[in-house]
Amino acid sequence: MRRGVIMSLLAMSPMIFGDMLACGPRVAQAAASERSEKPLLAFGARIAGDDARTRVVLDFDGKPTFSVHYVSNPDRVVIDLPATAFGFSPQELTARGLFKDIRYGAMGEASARLVLTAIRPVKLVMAEVQKNDDHGYRLVLDAEMTTDKAFVEMVRKQVWDTPGDVNAISEAKDDVFTIAIDAGHGGIDAGATGADGKVQEKNITLAFAQALQAKLDGKAGMKAFLTREDDHFLSLSERVTLARQGKADLFISLHADTLREKDIRGATVYTLSDKASDRMAENLAARENLSDQLAGYSLQDGPPEVADILMDLTRRETQAFSISLADRVVSSFEGQVGLINNPRRSAGFQVLRAPDIPSVLLELGFLSNIEDEKLLLDEKWREKVTGLIADAVLQYRGRAMADGG
The missing domain is CATH 3.40.630.40 (Zn-dependent exopeptidases)
Incomplete structure (x- = not known):
C-alpha cells in the first residue's frame, strides 16, 4: 500500500563538541551573508510529544536556512541557523518528551544555534521549513527514538558542513x-x-x-x-x-x-x-x-x-x-x-x-x-x-x- 508518511534521510559527520558548542558554523555564516544584516526573528515556539516521538516547531518572520548535526556523549541534535533573535518566552520551549534540555542563542554576529539534548538516542525523521498561513515561516523538527547503534552510525557518517534544508523525501518502496x-x-x-x-x-x-x-x-x-x-x-x-x-x-x-x-x-x-x-x-x-x-x-x-x-x-x-x-x-x-x-x-x-x-x-x-x-x-x-x-x-x-x- 502506498504509505502516506514521508521520512527524512539525513547526511552528516563527527567532530569534537565542547560544552559551549563553539565548533565552526560556516554554513550558517554563509547563508547569513547572502541576506541583509538584520537577523531573523524567532517569535514563537512549541513542543509536544512523548518519549517515543516529539515535535519541535519554531516560528520565524522570514525563511531560515539551517543544517542538522548529531553529537554524542550526551546525545544531542544540533540545528545551525542564520543570525537569529529569539523573541519567544523560554517557557514555550521547555524540554519535554524525548528531550531533557533545550538551549538556543547566538554563535556570533552571523549565526545562531539550537541544541536539543535527548533522554535517549534520537533521529530526525522530518526537518523542514514550511510557510505559515498568516505570517512568516516555521521550522518543523520531528524526532523519533532510535537505537544506540543507529545513533552512533549517524554520528559517524554525518558531514558537519552539509548545508541547507533537510528535506523529507519519499521512501524507496520494496516488494516485501x-x-x-x-x-x-x-x-x-x-x-x-x-x-x-x-x-x-x-x-x-x-x-x-x-x-x-x-x-x-x-x-x-x-x-x-x-x-x-x-x-x-x-x-x-x-x-x-x-x-x-x-x-x-x-x-x-x-x-x-x-x-x-x-x-x-x-x-x-x-x-x-x-x-x-x-x-x-x-x-x-x-x-x-x-x-x-x-x-x-x-x-x-x-x-x-x-x-x-x-x-x-x-x-x-x-x-x-x-x-x-x-x-x-x-x-x-x-x-x-x-x-x-x-x-x-x-x-x-x-x-x-x-x-x-x-x-x-x-x-x-x-x-x-x-x-x-x-x-x-x-x-x-x-x-x-x-x-x-x-x-x-x-x-x-x-x-x-x-x-x-
Whole structure:
C-alpha cells in the first residue's frame, strides 16, 4: 500500500563538541551573508510529544536556512541557523518528551544555534521549513527514538558542513509486505489475569505473536516482526513508532482481556474510531489506553501529528484498509474459531493511531471465561488461530495489491 508518511534521510559527520558548542558554523555564516544584516526573528515556539516521538516547531518572520548535526556523549541534535533573535518566552520551549534540555542563542554576529539534548538516542525523521498561513515561516523538527547503534552510525557518517534544508523525501518502496505484530502488555504491565491469577495476558499475547510471526514469515513475499520479543514494557506510542520505523504495511495488536460477564467468550476484531461502536468496546479501549499509566509512565502529550488535508486523506485511506483487514480476519474465523456477537467492533484505541499503517486489535478470547482460558493455553489451538490470521493477511495483501496499494 502506498504509505502516506514521508521520512527524512539525513547526511552528516563527527567532530569534537565542547560544552559551549563553539565548533565552526560556516554554513550558517554563509547563508547569513547572502541576506541583509538584520537577523531573523524567532517569535514563537512549541513542543509536544512523548518519549517515543516529539515535535519541535519554531516560528520565524522570514525563511531560515539551517543544517542538522548529531553529537554524542550526551546525545544531542544540533540545528545551525542564520543570525537569529529569539523573541519567544523560554517557557514555550521547555524540554519535554524525548528531550531533557533545550538551549538556543547566538554563535556570533552571523549565526545562531539550537541544541536539543535527548533522554535517549534520537533521529530526525522530518526537518523542514514550511510557510505559515498568516505570517512568516516555521521550522518543523520531528524526532523519533532510535537505537544506540543507529545513533552512533549517524554520528559517524554525518558531514558537519552539509548545508541547507533537510528535506523529507519519499521512501524507496520494496516488494516485501511487512507486518508488525504487537504482543499486548509486557514487563510491569501484566495485562489481564486468569481465574486463578497465574495466567497473565502478557505471556499469552507473546506466545501468539511468536507463532503468528512464524506463520507469516513462511508466506512468500511477506515478513513479520515483533514490537516486543520478550517480557519488557513498551508504551503505546513506542509500539506505534516501532511499527512505523519497521516500515510496516500492517499492524496487528494481540490481546486477551477479561470481562465482568464471565459467560461472554470468543474472539473480537477492533478497528480505530473516535466514537466506540458499543459500550463494551468503549470500556475495553479505556482500559487498554490506561496501560501507560498503570506502568508508571506519564504521557505529557499525544504524539505529534500534521493537521492538513493530505494527512486527513491518508487517515481515511488507512481506515478503509484497516476495516478491510478486520473483515477478512472475521471471515477467516467464522466456522473455525468462536466469535462473540458482533465480532467487528471499533473504539479509540491509542495503539491503532498510526495515520499511515492499517491497524487492527485482535482480542483472541477472554481470560475471564474458563473455556476461553483453556483454549488460549492450548498450543494446537494457537497454531490453528495464527494460521487463520495469516491466511486472512494473505488475502488482504492480494486485494490491496489489486487495488493498487
